Amino acid sequence: MTSRAQDTRARLRAAALAVVREKGVGGASARTIAAAAGVNQALIFYHFASVSELIEAASDEAVAARVALYREAFTDVASLSDLLAIARRVHDQERQAGSMTVMAQIMAGAQTDPVLARAARHALASWTDEVDQVLRRVLATSPVGPAIDGAGLAQLVSAAFVGIELYHGADPEAADLAFSTLERLNHLVAAIEDLGPTAQRAIRLAGSRVSRKPTPRAPASERVGYRPPGPAD
Numbered sequence: 001m002t003s004r005a006q007d008t009r010a011r012l013r014a015a016a017l018a019v020v021r022e023k024g025v026g027g028a029s030a031r032t033i034a035a036a037a038g039v040n041q042a043l044i045f046y047h048f049a050s051v052s053e054l055i056e057a058a059s060d061e062a063v064a065a066r067v068a069l070y071r072e073a074f075t076d077v078a079s080l081s082d083l084l085a086i087a088r089r090v091h092d093q094e095r096q097a098g099s100m101t102v103m104a105q106i107m108a109g110a111q112t113d114p115v116l117a118r119a120a121r122h123a124l125a126s127w128t129d130e131v132d133q134v135l136r137r138v139l140a141t142s143p144v145g146p147a148i149d150g151a152g153l154a155q156l157v158s159a160a161f162v163g164i165e166l167y168h169g170a171d172p173e174a175a176d177l178a179f180s181t182l183e184r185l186n187h188l189v190a191a192i193e194d195l196g197p198t199a200q201r202a203i204r205l206a207g208s209r210v211s212r213k214p215t216p217r218a219p220a221s222e223r224v225g226y227r228p229p230g231p232a233d
Helices: 002-022 031-038 042-047 052-076 080-097 099-109 114-139 150-172 172-192 197-211
Strands: none
Touching: 002 031, 002 042, 002 052, 002 099, 002 150, 031 042, 042 052, 052 080, 052 099, 052 114, 080 150, 080 172, 080 197, 099 114, 099 150, 099 197, 114 150, 150 172
16 A cells, blocks of 8 residues: 555544544544545545445554553553552543544444444453453452452443443533442452451452352252142142
């Protein structure tokens, strides 16, 4: 690809993000994006085939850049408390950058557009993978680790984070309350992590019992005392 073509694609991606951020997915037409990029709208279909694929490419690039921005901080996380601190930082910075506005619009469009649905899944997976790596490392040494499914918690953390971000657009006070509640739970986890070795061993033992899968219940016909229903029933 020539440098001129690369420049055109980059300008189109940047313009697509700006238009989605300012006008929403509904306002992101080929004409509007091309005008913002300062190019002929025919170039959108030459380089990306459709407006949705342009938005997807712009989103994928932006998500990769934003995740990379926090990767070093994620690497330095040594506890669940650290992870929550990073989450708060991501919340503040990504909201200021307008990233969550774009994400909210793409998720809204994903309800009816399979290309935007793919973009939304990619964005969520990118953040979840980072959180999952952190949780695997942190939970390995945490006394609450045996009771928690790291992969499931990573999904929950990502879902909660996105939910809070979307909530913030409609009700900032409720979003702040949700974060405050997470911080209080974090204080509880921090207190558990500060307990002595004996108490931590007891918590690990209790956690391992909680994490055991329950024995599947036998079908009704195999249970002792089972009587098939008759006409009188």
